[in-house]
Amino acid sequence: MPPIDPPPGPAGGPPFGGWLWEALLHGTQAGVAVLDPDLRYRYVNPALARINGVPAEEHIGRTIAEVVPGVEAREEVLREVLADGVPREVVSTGQTRADSPHSQRYWQGSYHRLVDAEGTVVGIGALVLEVSADREIQRELERTRERLLLLDAAAVRIGSTLEMDRTCQELADLLVEVMADAIGVDVLASGLGEGQSSPPPGTLRLRRTALAGRPELWAYADAFMQPGEYVDYRLGSPVPRCLETGLPVVLNLLPDEELSQTTPKAEQVASYRAAHIHSGLIVPLSARGDQLGTVTLIRAGSSPGFDDEDVAVARALADRAAISLDNARRYSREHGIAVELQRALLAAPGDPHPRIDVATRYLPAGETDLVGGDWFDVLALPGGMTLLAMGDVMGHGVEAAVEMSHFRSMLRVVSGMADRPGDMLRRMDEVLSAAGTDRPGTCLLGLADPRRGGAWFASAGHLPPAVIEPSGHIRLLDVPPGPPLGADLNGEYETVYVPWRPADILLLYTDGLVERRTEDIDTSLSRLAGLSMAHATGPLDALLARIVHRLAPAAAEDDVALLAARARS
Template identity: 50%
Template sequence: MLERAREYGVLRNILDGTSAAVAVLDERLRYLYVNAAMGRMGGVPAAAFLGRTMTEVLPDIHRSDEILRMVLADGQPRALAVTGRTRASSPFRRRQWSAVYHRLEDKGRVLGLCGIGVEVSGLRQYMDDLEKAHQRLALLDTAAMRVGTTLGVNTTCAELADFVTPSLADAACVDVIEDEPYGAPPAAPGTLRIRIAAVAGDPQILRQMERIGRIGDHVDVPRGSPLRHCLDTGRPWTGNLATDEVFRKMTARREDVAVVRAAGIHSALVVPLPTREHPVGALFLARAGDSGPFTEDDVVVAQDLAARAAVAIDNARQYTLEHTMALELQRALLSEPGSPHPDIEVASRYLPAGRSALVGGDWFDSIPLPACRTLQVMGDVMGHGFTAAVAMSHYRSLLRSLALSTTSVEGLLADADHRGAGIGLDRFATCLLALIDPQQGTATLSSAGHLPPALLLGEGRTELLAVPAGPPLGAELGGYEALTVPIPPGAVLLLYTDGLVEQRTVDIDTSLRRLTDLRLTVDGPLEDILDTLLTHLVPGPAEDDVALLATRLHTPG
């Protein structure tokens, strides 16, 4: 008996000293014994468990009693997860234990259960955080493919609004900061003018919110409003279960609060669209009805998405600005070529790359010279965009100013090359000059790295003229040569840029052969000839800008 008591004491010391929670339950799942570790985990004295069930002692703990009854019934040990909150303080957002229960028997009689559990809250939280991180990365990867697919500001904003609903919000709005609309009165002092660029979400919510603002509307945001605070500080603003007073600060008119309530909106989140200099706008998210308030994780995800989208929106705005400036510049320069002498016939075409407007560096010109001669010019500045268009305008102006003072086409190219390098043009340009002399029936040609001109003859023949190609303009290398060829009556001299013939995956000689293999009729209007060329050689969207300049001598009589 003494020996058994000693063994019992040793066992009790082991159980009370272990960091694992140990409990003995009777057949009705009432506690007969708990060790000190279990008391610490529960935040109550161990004695408080005795004679009571888990629900009675710790009502916020969730454990499947059904599994425990299965162990009592068949004697098979089982593991289960126990989750919830206890009265003990904990650094973990969510507590979890892993427990194993065994049936206790004595000579075939079931006495109850013995459970042993260890807390795995730290591991669970780590796994939850890891899973959330993976989900966030997957979300951002998906956003990278679905947001910013074009260089259009409105399209990018619409893609962002569509992406965050309904996964992150019941309704979303993207506002962008932009210049005052043309003809609109200036913004009130102290306010910031924004434009509603996109909305998305539950149709019923959007129908209500249309009473406050629609896509394209401009809104003046005063200081003190959550949206203005977000834009001024670059930090998100969260209004969970917001009061009417909070919504009053978010809206322009007092009556708008009733509209927000009618839409069922109870929580809002405003996230800036950040760039390195300043936000380009803000993403407004709303939750309504049975949706829960925004969590800290929601804010982090929204910030990540907004940061990605802001880069695309800023790039789209910069592109739009540059695109518009280049378009206006090139329209001014390419509205019509100069007027040649009346003894030659001229037609031209300009086809921009893809489906965009004019934003390249191609140009053409006709410059009348003394002795009834006309200088035909075809050029191509390397690259696209506003910088290329500006360089193009410089080269075109140079050639126009030098044409009357230079006696030869090769000398004209040499002067333009030298002066272009001298004024610091950082874009090279290929150029082809053709001095048309109707009295002699000839064309004198010189090339600065440009593709060879084509002579369209009768009977459907097309010849490429072997003009010696010097270096491009701007390289300041010189070394240009001239070639004089006869222009037979009725023949058409064609100058063009590489967009007409070049294909990215095809050798240039093969591409030029596509031109020379065409069986063109040249006795019709020049406009029809150019249309036929484009139909056969550029049937779809052009890979590069295409410029064409066709010249034919008038037949006497």
């Protein structure tokens, strides 16, 4: 083959020296080749030789398919370039003779027709870049995006109620749509069911709470334990092992002998085989350090076995569902409380994150020391955030106090089910409206984040929060109030962001602090905003005491509750 002539110099001058032409082609990491009209190599630079794993001289006179038979050559595209002269971009896949860490390799090729000075087509010029790593990153991003979409769907579809069985069924229905042919959800049995005997020795008893499957498998429904039934698993079998270790168990393409050890009843193996079941995946349902149960995913027929990506997705969805299950379990437990002593209901709020100082103050109405419907709470949430809550349930006395306890308990449940204060209020309102409460209440939620220097507020008919600046000036925040909780108005609650500067104090309060029956509420709020609190940088307890002293009447007509929060230096 004749050598390739160097290109002409700038502005049609003499050609570049051979050394520069060689440096250009030999120094680039891109593969460069020249193919003749028969699509046989005339020239290959060192980079392409390394990509193909074949010395450059062994390319000459051979076609792409002859040099690297494991690569999709796309010769039909190259012939189109020869025919019409239109350059084309081509993505090729396969494996060359060179070693590679990529199980599937990709190359981006740019091809253009070569014509000599007389206009004769002499071949094709090719520029080839390997993009295998980029493709793997793209695939990983796509997998991440799909996983996020699934988690978004889980957030909407799982945990729509505070019923454990309903939540388990929502999880099973979602999983059978996206990654399995059949799903069984089991939870640890809390005790003996009606008419149930004790589990046999050497077994672990769970209760089947949900079952879902593709239509073609329902003909074999008798092979599966049905919702409501108790399942006794032999210790050491996959389900107890999953609960003991907290790790998923993958059971791909099991022979009959091993399959019989995984089922509650050995006689079920024949039914599983009739349904063409071949693989299983068991993931734990765990939340806040507690094991709640397991999810068993089954694949049958032409479905592939489970891989690492399946395990990651199934576990993420199970973790999301487990939080809802644990919330439902906690809510069910707390909902069973009938009456508490009024003094016990006035318990101290939870602890904030260490970077926030919080102080609270409560004054009962009149001369009685019995609590009414005013309440407050502080909850440390993941990510360094602290939830500040202030509420007021209609009325006084034991009934209002008990209802107040329900509001606080419900907030602690929904705080793990939503990220924004407005969404938390909406969840509380849905539950209260569904329960048909006789005592609506107002509520103000603030999500304080000292690391980011901000707070998010949402209001359910409550008075606006305030900021006390280091100078002592009090500024009311504009937080649009939605309808009170439990009023059955199906309202929306807007979340508002406010900057939270160092040394600023967030102040939440109930209407008993400012409201007077003889004046408009705007006048009452103006009285609060008109205060100038000296020594606002001092202890929060002392500051709240001074606010109460200056605003609250000696014989208060309503309970007074205050909560102040300040970020620590």
